[in-house]
Amino acid sequence: QVHLAESGGGLVQTGGSLRLSCAASGRTFTSEVMGWFRQVPGKEREFVAAIRWSGGRTYYADSVKGRFTISRDNAKNTVYLQMNSLKPEDTAVYYCMADRNPSVIDPTSYVYWGQGTQVTVSS
Numbered sequence: 001q002v003h004l005a006e007s008g009g010g011l012v013q014t015g016g017s018l019r020l021s022c023a024a025s026g027r028t029f030t031s032e033v034m035g036w037f038r039q040v041p042g043k044e045r046e047f048v049a050a051i052r053w054s055g056g057r058t059y060y061a062d063s064v065k066g067r068f069t070i071s072r073d074n075a076k077n078t079v080y081l082q083m084n085s086l087k088p089e090d091t092a093v094y095y096c097m098a099d100r101n102p103s104v105i106d107p108t109s110y111v112y113w114g115q116g117t118q119v120t121v122s123s
Contacts, residue, residue, distance in 0.1 A: 002026045002112040004096045009117030020081040022096030031098035034079040038092035047105040086121045
């Protein structure tokens with residue numbers, strides 16, 4: 001079992017920045033890929049970014065490329081999502097998800113996820 005705990009959400013104005021954190025605990029060796037997804041009411045969960053613990057390869061949705069950066073701290077078992085130049089359309093609940101070998105952009109292929117953290121961008 002892998003436990004994921006997100007933090008760092010909040011309210012920010014358009015153009016502002018936030019950094020989300022996802023701390024993983026438990027059987028973390030079973031979670032090679034860590035991903036960030038987001039969801040707004042009435043819509044499906046949407047891929048944002050992902051990273052591999054081994055090698056650090058990163059993946060981004062087109063909508064966040066150049067604005068968001070995903071990184072990891074292997075020693076702390078923590079993944080970060082630095083979000084810059086935030087827009088109102090970035091408003092969502094952000095979820096950290098993990099799996100050994102998921103289809104990176106498909107949220108249904110991840111076994112573990114956290115409770116989510118709300119990000120609200122005001123216009």
